[in-house]
Amino acid sequence: MTAIQPLIAVMDDLVEQHQELLKLGYRKKESLISGTIDELAKIVQEEGRIVRSVAKLEDERQKTVELFLCSSGLSLSDVTMTDVIQFVTHSKEKKQLLEIQEKLTQTIQEIQELNQLNQQLLEQSLAFVNHSIQLMTETPEQNMIYKKPNQKRMGQDAQHHPGSSRGFFDAKA
Structure with a gap:
């Protein structure tokens, strides 16, 4: 086993975990669309x-990158995966690392795009909830478009008639 094999194994595990995050992102999207809050909470925990x-x-x-560099007689700080790949001597391992790097980069990009979409869905859901709350808490008279020219709105006349500016839920007991 060469010194680069542990790095390949760790990178494979990273790709696998990121692909799991991507799957969860799609589940989260469906949960946001369908409005299943319990499912969303489970997804966030996972x-x-x-x-x-x-x-x-x-x-x-x-740590495995540091070990590989030390075993190769190199000591570089702030090393990228591209730098590490350049120091790999076996073409098969170099090809494996390039493929893993490409998979990981692509998966991370997909996760970022999906997270942006999920954020937009969440913001739309919150806007809808806020709008619904606003509609339920304002008085019915505030919703009217037409009124008699000499008629005052309920809120304007509240000083003369206390309790007349009731919300939707306070209108009837």
Whole structure:
């Protein structure tokens, strides 16, 4: 086994975990569209678990890169995967790392795009909820478009008639 094999294994695990995040992102999108809050909460918990796993794998990846560079007699700081790939001597391993790097980059890009879409869906849902709350809490007279020219709106006359400016839920007991 060459010194680069542990790095290939860690990178494979990173790709796998990111693909799981992508699947969860699609499930989250469906949950946001359908409005299933319980499902959304489960997905968020699962995402948290996977993100913690990715953080551990990233630490492991950094350590394996350092070990590979030390075993190759190199000591570089702020090394990118492209730099590491240049130092790999076996063409098969170099090809494997290039493929893994491409998969990981593509998956991360898909996750970012999906997260942007999910954020927009969430913002639309919140706007709808806020609008619904606003409609339910304003008085029915505030919704009227037409009124008699000499008639005052309920809120304007509230000083003379306390309690006349009631919301929808306060109108009847």
